[in-house]
Amino acid sequence: MGVPAGVVVLVACAPWYAPYYSTVLVWELRKLFAWLALPLLALGLVALVGIGRWLLRRARGGGGGGGSGEAAGVLGCLGVLVGLALAVWWLVYGAYLQDRGYMEATEVVTEPVPVLAPRAPYLVGKAQAAPHLGDVTGEISDITYLPDSDRFSTLVERSGWLSGYEVGLVQEVPLGGTGRAQQRCSFDVDVADARISGWFGHNLGRKISEQKRWVRFEAGDAYVTCSGDTPVVVVPLKRQTGFLVVTERPAGVALYDGRTGEVTVTTGTDTVPGPSYPLSLAARQREAVAAVGGFTDWWFERSGWDASEDGANQGNDSEFTLRYGDASGRSVYVTPLTPQGEASSVVAVATVPARHQGGGLAPLTVHRLDPTWSSPKAIIALIKAEYRDVCCYNDDRVFEVVPTGGTTWTATIGSEQDIRYRVEGRGQVAGREATCLKAADGTLVKCAFAAPGSPEEQELKRREEQAKGKPRTEPPDLGDLTAYTPEQLAELNRRISEEVNRRLKG
DSSP: OHHHHHHHHHHHTHHHHOHHHHHHHHHHHHHHHHHHHHHHHHHHHHHHHHHHHHHHHHHHHTSOOHHHHHHHHHHHHHHHHHHHHHHHHHHHHHHHHHHHHHGGGEEEEOSOBOOEEOOOOHHHHHHTTGGGSTTOOSEEEEEEEETTTTEEEEEEEOSSTTOOEEEEEEEOOOSSSSOOOEEEEEOOTTTOOOBTTOSGGGBHHHHHHHHSSSOBOOGGGOEEEEETTEEEEEEEEEEEEOSSSOEEEEEEEEEEETTTOOEEEESOOTTOSSOOSOHHHHHHHHHGGGGSSOHHHHHTTOSSEEEOOSGGGTTOOSOEEEEESSSSOOEEEEEEEEESSSOOOEEEEEEEESOOOSSSOOOEEEEEEEEEEOOHHHHHHHHHHHTTTTSOOTTOEEEEEEEOSBTEEEEEEEETTEEEEEEEEESOTTSSOOEEEEETTSOEEEEEEOOTTSHHHHHHHHHHHHHHTSOOOSOOOOOOGGGSOHHHHHHHHHHHHHHHHHHHHO
């Protein structure tokens, strides 16, 4: 009797001596129970009725007769069949209810997408991190765009099983211009020796569970910032809600000091220098829009949208972190959406705030586009056809095709080390809408077609009028040189030579 009692005591006391493992256990069991609760309850109810009938007949007949045994067997088989049927039904319908739970903060509108500021492509920021790490011997574990400062942050793990992070790098990757500002902040490897998915006492998840139980996180949501010379790892947290339908909600952030090794959990995210809403939770909300219709539409995939997965955005096709074009400093996760099925046209754009206060879901807004876009693959083909003089040679390629507000999209052209151009357009590639080539800093170069009345057309007209009003740059007419005397020609030649020498020396 002592062994089972000891096991019960150990399990009951686990939250006090093993907060990390108890959190993982409760988190996983809660998800499992949500799937099996209803079938188990149904099976238990049928079994309880069968046992009750068997006991009643035994009490009346003074024993368990053959008829009672057969009835109990029939009821038991019936209970198993009912339980299996409910299990299958609940596995399907429960997934639909879970998507509906994530859709409680979703709104579908026909309003245009707010104006968004372009940034350097994520793949370019990732490629430029390694050359700037210098003599760092660790491995890059994460690249994140920080919209507040328009920087890319890189978190580097230190080599070894029982070690934490080595350095954090925050660098400027300009879309145009030559600025390459960067900052490196090193971890105190003797004190701050924990990391996500580390071993034993070097696991950052353990330290977070010691501060706050029953919350978890995704490794891809974490990132690093430099507060002076001190690296700070920001880990957005999530919690579970619900009983039969278990979903996740935000639970603040954990801040890991790279100098002292201390962990601080807070729900006040105003001072966090980057996204505070979990990127994985925003992605889960976006996936749940498949349940925008009824159950049959959800089951046969006749409703909702998918992330656009063809063309330049492969490897990073959803949840682009962008800043708003105004001076508010707000940022948002943006995803171009296509209908479910074979269609590849971008018909909507989903937005989720990258910052959010409170414990509820952040609002997800689906902006229906009118006109719709062509697919990113078709846009790339259009760029290569219309601007073949600049795209694409050597290592140049078309990078991200991302929304930039209204019905416009922006594609960047260049190599991983040098963004040279960007193309801005709107609507279908076959439509008569503005599609213009600009330098990386936004200076208009030319347009394949400028729609009448568009800002691009006005800029091209202004340039044409300015060119007409410029003074002539041809040299003055010296007349017939045969009419010059030898002395005049010699003097003219001397003056020309002196001017040429003066300019060469200058």
